[in-house]
Structure formats: structure tokens, C-alpha cells
Amino acid sequence: MQSQTLYLENEAALLALSKRLAQAVSAQEKKLCNSALTVYLLGELGAGKTTFSRGFIQALGHQGHVKSPTYTLVESYDLAPWQINHFDLYRLADPEELEFMGIRDYLGPHKIILAEWPQRGEGYLPQPDIIITIDYAGTARSITLNARTERGRVLLDTM
Secondary structure: OOOOEEEOOOOOHHHHHHHHHHHHHHHHHHOEEEEEEEEEEEEOOOOOOOHHHHHHHHHOOOOOOOOOOOOOOOEEEEEOEEEEEEOOOOOOOOOOOHHHHHHHHOOOOOOEEEEHHHHHHHHOOOOOOOEEEEEOOOOOOEEEEEEEEEEEHHHHHOO
């Protein structure tokens, strides 16, 4: 599957979807660990990008609170065999700031990048394996999952 759009009635449905993606990542672990897995999260303020990230991170084993990286730009979680790096680039003034904060340290084998507002880091973030777009649909959400690489297609097919 290359792309699919779903209608999610509430936050519980959004969290369930993020859990399904995390389970697909776990199922494909041996094939995915050789380089960073990159997921872009697009959507307006409050659409659910951080909620999706929280569900994904907790589904991979994080027991504590998942903080929004709005002010820190990145929060990292060591969840063997992964290091998940959750970026929120909304407050990034210039993409080059990612170079100054050591973006290359967040890339590589056994790393997962969840990037909110990735367009603000253009040229410094790796190309996405999956783009997730969350839109308002009244009080619910419309979410489109779009695989951009073969790895992304395998994950969406595994969900």
C-alpha cells in the first residue's frame, strides 16, 4: 500500500492507529534497524501530531509521560533496540539551526525520527519513509498515511 486515508472519530482512534504503526515497526525490526526510520507528521496546530507521537512512543515501551518538544525542539527516548527522536520544529527560525544542534547525532542505525513541522527543517532532515497528514474533519480527524520509500510501503502493508 502506498497511501491510505482514514477517518478517526476521536483521540482513542488516533492512539490506536499510532499503536498499529508501532507494532508494524516492531514486526519489521530486523529489516529496519540498518538506518534511521523517518516519519513526517503534518497538520495544523492542535490537529494531533503530538498525540500520534505519544501513542507511538508509548506503544514501543515508554512508560512515562511523553513531553511535547515544542520548546526543546527534540525529546529522545531510548527504547531498545530503538532510540526515538521526537522533533517539533514549529519554533525553528532557520533550518540551519538543526546543524548547530547536532542533527547528525540523531540519524543512523536503530534510530526513529518523528518530525512535526518537518518543512521547517528542509534540507537537514532525512527524506521521510512515511508522511502522516492529520486534518480536522469537524470534531474528528482525517489522517492520510503516505509511504515514500519501500520501507514505508512495507510498514503500511504490515499495519
